[in-house]
Amino acid sequence: MALDSGKPKFKYIGTRPNRPDGLDKVTGRARYGADISAPGMLHGAILRSPHAHAKILKIDASKALALKGVKAVVTRADFADGLSGEDWNIQENCMAGEKALYDGHAVAAVAATSALIARDAIKLIDVDYEPLPHVTDVDAAMAEGAPVIRDGAADYSVPEGLHPNVVRYFESGRGDLDEGFAKADLVLKRHYTTEAAHQGYIEPHACLAQLGADGKGELWCCTQGHWYVRQMCAAALGLEVSQLKVTPSEIGGGFGGKTTVFIDPVALALSRKAGGKPVKLVMSRSEVLRATGPTASASMDIKMGMTKDGKITAASGTYRMQGGAFPGAPVDETTVLAFANYNIEHVHHVGYDVMSNRPKQAAYRAPGAPMAAFGTESIIDEMATQLGLDPLEIRLKNAVKEGVRATYGPKFPAVGLIETLEAAQSHDNYAVPLGPNQGRGVASGFWLNWGGDTSASVAISEDGTVAVTVGTPDIGGSRASMALMAAEAFGIPYENVRVHIGDTASLGINEPTHGSRATYASGLAVIQSAKECIQKLSKRAAEAWGIDPDAVIWEDGFARPSGPNAGEFEPMSIAEIAGNMSSSGGPISGHFEASPETYGGSFGTHVVDVEVDPETGRTTVLRYLVVQDAGKAIHPSYVEGQFQGGAAQGIGWALNEEYIYGEDGRLQNPIFLDYRVPVASDLPMIDTVIVEVPNPGHPYGVRGVGETGITPPLPAIANAIAAATGVRFTKLPLTPPRVLAGIKAAKNA
């Protein structure tokens, strides 16, 4: 091997072959959640609360049941009793018990012979509500006198004296803030807010469920993680977990929002009540927006100290996060990641998880990180401006690297923040001259990534081709990555590998495709499974040759004697060994079951240029650059795709997207016309640079890349708008009216 090649050389990894499921997906043949039917199938519909907060006094379904074609009505009484913790939270969220906790909370459901009859029938259900005072704002929900969502929901961590809506509390940090701030030449304090944003997957939740009186069930659904679905449904309905088989459909986007359940337990309950007939349940878009998880909103106070030359001396942040009517706002991640990009000696975080009358928040791409980044990266930028320093230089000066102690405690292994900053600095986009009303913003972001429970199997077929089964649904091309890694490990063509997503009965448990883990963890599992196969294949060759298995090496799809001492034999191909499999000892397969822990975090830096129309306040994104560390890009096109998609979602969150609640506590924008996600004409091309600082914990150096990309855009856009207008905005989203008002206020001041 050449002296300069510290990195392994690859034959397949890093190439850009067509994805294996491409044909299915461009011809309309791929089957998503709502695309399947069963003989004798019923259709479900869910009745939802029109109140933000109300006692449910009585539910009378007699008129609905009298309608021809109606086969079952379920309420909370049809679910299991005695649940606790997150199992109870999920059950309560899928079907309200004593109280409706938010506008859109499910209170009853119907199964009927057609979707139209089911929809007619839910209108015939009479519900007696006693409306209660409600609260849909995080600061208001913590204030004295705010209506209590659920008494006793707080856990051990909450100090005495806080409102019962504060259900979890975090505090972490190190050093001495006073000492740190005393060393600063400039200390700044700011209040920031971000609004709840929805994951906005284009495919609404959908499932086809069947559950018999014998407690055996089958479920087909669109999900990021079918083992999670199985456990959650089994708990909600009181089933034995193994009696339920869950098969994932193709999935039309998830971004974290499909790591939990909303309708699946309801469909199963309807099926059970309708005598085991299959029930199809599909959400409408407004149901998705009203009743599935957006991410939390945040209200934050950030303080930072800096020396004249840009060294951060101390930082503190207080984060109040609204996770809807249940505990679980991602305040843990927010506080851990808030200042994690930087080497700061004196640092302190306080976090509040706050309940309110909004839907139960769900994970959304790097949950908690974008809000944290909005505070940190905005204040750094404002300080850089005040001190007359370059925003990338200031980040370089403070950036973490291998061996530096993270703000959350441990020392960093090899990470690529500095590399992304340097690549951004030398990119053409950073030197484009700007015109009037234009501004440039930069920001960095980080996501830790994830390993988690992982099972996979790799089986050799009779002709020497390879069947790979993983448990992580393919949302963005991961079948291609798996096939590339298997091809690389075996040294066989990419086309000779077929990747399947196994159902819950065909593998051990798996965590979902979340936490940027699919390519890392399932990929690692595939590589290890392939290695086990290779060992067995080599052994078969050794036995055929009558030599020691250790004297066989595997190269480019062939078993070969390791050297002249091992003996003179013609290399034996995988096809040849596989063809003789049955007569040489039987099936050859490999598998992997573990929770890999060697995931490496991924840092990214974004540079954006905007133009702000001073007449209307409208922001146009002129150019956008994403630089991110992928460790090793398995299929670069899909890595770029993750970067671009994350950036686009972040741009939407920064500029347009928000949950708007009226005085009545009802969601005012539950359709895509009013909950406005970026469209093609809102965006420019999104330039990408893949930085590769290999993850030392992965055989091919892979880092998860899915989530980091949504973290920098919120502050990057705000920083660019500040540069363009001279006005600092600390509240998202930066809609034209808000920006215009800010510009006018600054003029008048």
Next chain:
Amino acid sequence: MPEIHLWSGLRHLAGGEEIVAVEGNTIGQMLDALVAKHPRLEPAIKAGVSVAVDGQIKPNNRASKVSEESEIFLLQKLRGG
């Protein structure tokens, strides 16, 4: 004895200590010993924590080995999206 670093929100549950030395060869044994020493930490540990051993964050692996020299930090329970 390996030492566990607590995040500051936990310290008041551990008599104000920031670093607690406990016996144990695995994360599980250490966490059990930590709770034995400071029973008020039990709900926090039960609610779930992530443990960083020498910079590597181990979300929920009680069987994972630790040694005298390991640098161990408790972190909030982390999840993915």
Next chain:
Amino acid sequence: MSKHHVSATVNGDPVEYLCDPRETLLDCLRDHLGVMGVKEGCGTGDCGACSVTVDGRLVCSCLVLGVEAEGAEIGTVEGMGTEGNLHVLQEKFIEHAALQCGICTPGILVAAEALLKKNPDPSETELRYWLAGNLCRCTGYDKIIRAVMDAAADMREAS
């Protein structure tokens, strides 16, 4: 409510279905005719996942009633190309990795084809505005735009 009998053509084939007057063309295509490449993302005309052509005109099938399709010629992604003979747009989408989850893809392919029929040489801006009614939440549109521009260039060369 009594159902209406509708005769139409889907991707060149004659079809008949019975539909409730409240059902949309999208419902009829999916539930009565099994044309599952047509997707519902919103049901309110805002996402374009249900894009089809009716007598050559690009529409959101969720905004057309099933009964309105009487006598119409309807085109969906299923009619764009065949397995061995894909439409250039379909090929380019795979080649450029212009889809991640793929749920928006059928609608975007139908919409892009309708544009290229009217305007074989659109500018990037024209294309972006034409596709502004087709939401994609995964890709940030970059690779979609590139794939369509590349397909358009190939189609111009071939004609």
